[in-house]
Amino acid sequence: MVHQYKNNGxxxxxxxxxxxxxxxxxxxxDMIEFYQDKLNEGQKTEAVRSEVIAYIQQKHGNTYSIEDISDAASDIEELMEAGQLFTEDVYRDIIMDFKKRKTVVKALCLHIAHDCNLACQYCFADEGEYHGQKRELMSLEVGKKALDFLIENxxxxxxxxxDFFGGEPLMNFDVVKELVAYGRMREKEANKNFRFTLTTNGVLLNDEVMEFCNKEISNVVLSLDGRKEINDMMRPTRNGHGSYDVIVPKFQRFVESRGDKSYYVRGTFTRHNLDFTEDFKHMADLGFKEISIEPxxxxxECEYAIRQEDLPVIFEEYDKLAQDIIRRHKEGKPVTxxxxxxxxxxxxxxxxxxxGCGSGTEYLAVTPTGQLYPCHQFVGQEEFLLGDVYNGINRTDIVDEFKLCNVYAKDKCKDCFARFYCSGGCAANSYQFHGSITDAYDIGCELQRKRIECAIMIKAALADEED
Amino acid sequence: MKRIKTLTEKTLKNTVVKGGCGECQTSCQSACKTSCTVGNQSCENK
Structure with a gap:
């Protein structure tokens, strides 16, 4: 299967x-398009070759000589023989076997605080309440049990x-510090290597937190939506003030102090800022070099939700963003x-x-009381409660369902060119929109496909520059 | 090839041989938390 498209020339x-x-x-x-159609109809390569000259001459007149077309056909067939064109999908059986294997747990999303000091309008976690769960902090004891569970499994x-996640994890910073120390102690004897990450809204960032994170936290995700008016519209404090002025100077100082340690400044775009390239540019101009903006x-029914009718505008915006990335690269100031x-x-x-992403098998979420869920997005949905860190997983039936969740289990993915990049998409989004983890969130798929096209185009543009 | 520039050096099929060790980062632990993006993760099994 071949996916072909034109972008930015x-x-x-x-x-x-x-x-x-x-x-x-x-x-x-044009020749590859013709080959694909004919091969799909079951024609042999030799037969396609004998027809392609007439097809090109009909389409392009005398623009190309017979020699040009023959040379191009030879090149196409050379790539086919090298396994680089019209390659068959031979992975189905190996992935099915791979997914049936005994799985281990390798990642936890630790909900260190089911509470938050912001009141972001789009918060999927209901400001830490996760579908009606209590506002509470994880105790050190539960956190230690979670790390033990991870090591043992x-x-x-x-x-x-x-990942220290929330709500806002810095509302429980003392426990974060103690858990990192506990993990560092246990990793040696258990021959493991803990990689801690932390996602924060920045309100409680201070020198002590920054110093600690720069030493112990391999990646920090800093939440900021971009321009002040955009950020403050969706990310107010709980008493209704904007958060931009509080967090931006702290994020700038933090990023400056990070050295070679990784970070992401991560925003969310909604229907209110479909021109999110402006937010990207704003964040880049603030000095941030590692940026993510998620739809x-x-x-x-949410007034800020992305709708099907917004897609053409968003696609154009992704093109603009890609061009901005290329421009910055050419100017010697690359931004990721x-x-x-x-x-x-x-x-x-x-x-x-x-x-797939590993949710429900390799990746689990732990609530402040130690409950286990397939991932952070499922927390609070009782039908997905897997067990707890004290007694382990008792709903192995749910785990088995997640285990077999992969692109070949999803009808929408089977013929999608993006399946090797998104791995079948987010199970939680699929469940939210279709009531099944083996479906796919359609708008998310459309956006993912466009982003992959842009990402590849950027590679083409940068390769052009190197020549 | 004067009309074709190939940007990739190896194919996905090559990765079947020694792939699947599972030491790489879980995609949702990087920066997304809402969309599954594995294509941009790095391989740790060099």
């Missing part, structure tokens, strides 16, 4: 199942990830946009790409 051909990316001229672009995995995921990061030569293996 580039003719791009993605050979979906090999992951190969080719930038081609008009002639080859991680098999031979060395790298274990713990809000909300039911249609999370969704446009793509390593064409060293990305994840095919197992990772096809087997």
């Amino acid at each position: 580039y003719n791009i051909v993605l050979d979906v199942c090999s992951g190969s990316v080719h930038v081609v001229d008009e002639l080859v672009y 991680s098999g031979n995995r060395v790298n274990l990830e713990v 809000v995921v909300s039911p249609d 946009f999370f969704h446009y990061m793509l390593d064409l030569n060293g990305g994840p293996c095919v197992y990772k790409r096809l087997s």
Whole structure:
């Protein structure tokens, strides 16, 4: 299967199942389209070749000589033989077997605080209440039990990830510090390597927190939506004031002090700022170099929800954002946009790409009282309660469902060119919109496909610059 | 190839051989938390 598209003056051909990316001229672009149609009809390569000359001459007149067309056909067939064009999907069986294996837990989203000092309008966690759960903080005892549970259930995995999440995790900073110390103590004897991450709204950031995070936290996610008026509209404090003026100077100082440690300044865009490239530019101009902006995921009835009719505008915006990334790169001031990061030569293996995000199996969320859920998005939905950190998982039936959740279990993914990049999408979003974890959130899919097209186009543009 | 520039050096099929170790980062632990993005994660099994 081949996905071909034009963007920013580039003719791009993605050979979906090999992951190969080719930038081609008009002639080859049209020829590949013809080859794909005919091969799909069951024709042999030789037969397609004998027809392609007439097809091109009919379409382009005398623009290309017979020799040009024949040469291009030879190149196309060379790529086919090298497994870089029209590659078959041969992964189904290996992924099914892979998913049936005994899984281990390698990552926890630790809900260190089900409480928040902001009142963001789009908060999926209901400001920490998660579908009616109590506002409360995780005790040190529950946190330690969670780390023990992770170590005990991680098999031979060395790298274990713990994200301090909320609500707002800095409302329980003392427990964060003590849990990191506990993890550091236990990792040595257990031959593990803890990678701690923390997601914060920034309100409680101070020198002590920054110093601690720069030493112990491998990645921090700093929530900011962009321009002041955009941020303050959706991210007010609980007494109705904007948060921008409080958090931006702190984030700037924090990022400045981070050294080579990783961070993301992460925003959410909604229907109110479909021109989110302006927010990206604003954040880049504030000095942030690692930026993510996620589309809000909300039911249609929310006035700020992204709707199907917004897609053309958003697609244009993603194109603008891609061009801005290229511009900054050319000017020697590169900025990373999370969704446009793509390593064409060293990305994840095919197992990772096809087997889903790991929610419900490798990745679990822990509530302040120690309950286990398939991921942070499912917390508070009682039908997904898996067990707790004291007694382990008792709903293995739910885990089994998540275990077999992968792109081949989803009808919408089977023929989608993006399946090797999104891994079948978010199970929680699928459940929210369709009541099933093996469906897909359609708007999310459309946006994901567009972002992948842009990410590949950026690679083409940067490769052009190197030549 | 004068009309084709290939940007990739290896294919996904190559990764079947030694892939699947599971040491890489869980996608939701990076920066998204709402969309599943694995294509931009790094391989730890060099």
